[in-house]
Amino acid sequence: MMEDIKKYQYVQKLKKMREEVQTVPSYFDGLEPLHDRLHPGKLWLQVSDVKQLSGDTKLFRFVSARSTKVLAPFRAGQYIGLTVEINGVRTSRPYSIASSPNQLAYYELCVKKKGGGFVSPYLFENLKVGDIFEATEPMGNFYYNRIFHGKNLVFIAGGSGITPFISILRNISERALPFKVWLIFGCLTDKDILFKEELEDIQTRRPNIKVQYILSEPGPEWSGVSGFISKDKILKNIGSIDNKFYYIVGNQEMYRFVLNELKELEVPRHKIIYEAFGVPDDVTKIMGWPENIDALKKVRITLEFMQLRQKKKEVIEVPCVEPLLNSIERLMKLRIQVNNSCRSGQCGSCRTKLLSGKVFMPPEVKIREIDNDFGYIHPCISYPITDLHLDLTQI
Ligand SMILES: Cc1cc2nc3c(=O)[nH]c(=O)nc-3n(C[C@H](O)[C@H](O)[C@H](O)COP(=O)(O)OP(=O)(O)OC[C@H]3O[C@@H](n4cnc5c(N)ncnc54)[C@H](O)[C@@H]3O)c2cc1C
Known part of the structure; x- marks a missing residue:
């Protein structure tokens, strides 16, 4: 009994000493190394x-x-x-x-x-x-979601838009996952069909994966399907639109075209995910671009930013047809660094406080409501259509 009391007193003493040395309690549940492995930043x-x-x-x-x-x-x-x-x-x-x-x-x-x-x-x-x-670190939401996507997947790729799909197809094929997959792959010519050998190999070994190439500018030797990835060609491949989930990846023009074809086929919007590679080549052609704004117009941007721990202000002149982030990065002398990752308005890493002025964003870019409510913009996909005042110090 005495021994137990002594042990208890000793443990209490140790606990008190620990609390004195360490005022903020440390929390360690062994998951930190796993977290660092998954999210190294x-x-x-x-x-x-x-x-x-x-x-x-x-x-x-x-x-x-x-x-x-x-x-x-x-x-x-x-x-x-x-x-x-x-x-x-x-x-x-x-x-x-x-x-x-x-x-x-x-x-x-x-x-x-x-x-x-x-x-x-x-x-x-x-x-x-x-x-x-x-x-x-690896980012983005363009991946298979087992709760919503089901087992019948239609992948529509344009050119280099095949890259996420080749990773997804490798995964499905290597793990023999029980999905039914239709890959519709649009390219200019047969020389532009990336990963062709591997795609052939995958569809030979996995009868649940079907690949259809569609060439928009085929040479005379091409005997396969040619043209754009139209609704008729999509339907011919997949049979019916029902009970399927659709993924689209390509440049801005391609994904807009295919999205519209799927809409005409009456594919429900919530059954489609897409990733558009890069910013529009000509933003003035995007729906909603204000007609009265000349593509040659330049606007003045007042920038507030931190440099050597001091708040600084600079006024710059930039073209209205270039994403703000690109214009800011051009100012190498200021060495301003704005965090960014997706450069397409999705991830929010570059969110920046807009104090005054107006920007244009392509209509399909959906930034978080809370950013809208509190006056934050995503400069990677925002085009300045009036003079602006930006505060890069408010994150
Ligand atoms: C999620 C996602 C995944 C992607 N995956 C792939 C992929 O797997 N493969 C692939 O090929 N592409 C991919 N892309 C597209 C890729 O990110 C780029 O958009 C593409 O490579 C084109 O980049 P670029 O710089 O050559 O062209 P742009 O981004 O169009 O660059 C031109 C722009 O750079 C700026 N610029 C030009 N000169 C200067 C200068 N001197 N100083 C500062 N700025 C200047 C100007 O604003 C100009 O308009 C992906 C895009 C996204 C969003």
């Missing part, structure tokens, strides 16, 4: 392999540049934001992970060189084995 990636897939597309393989840090797990369909510095301009672009989520030795990104682009031509021309890049 930033990743450092090193190019380990480069492969040319077509005239304008390359596949880059990245391993972790830190030997003690493994790559973060991801869901097939997610992307990472790759940061680059080009002629002093620090910027980033999102790229879907094309590799299978069932292995984490490397990520593969497939980059199509965009005519008139900024980052993609740079990556295409310059990336070499050994180069190191900063990237975000």
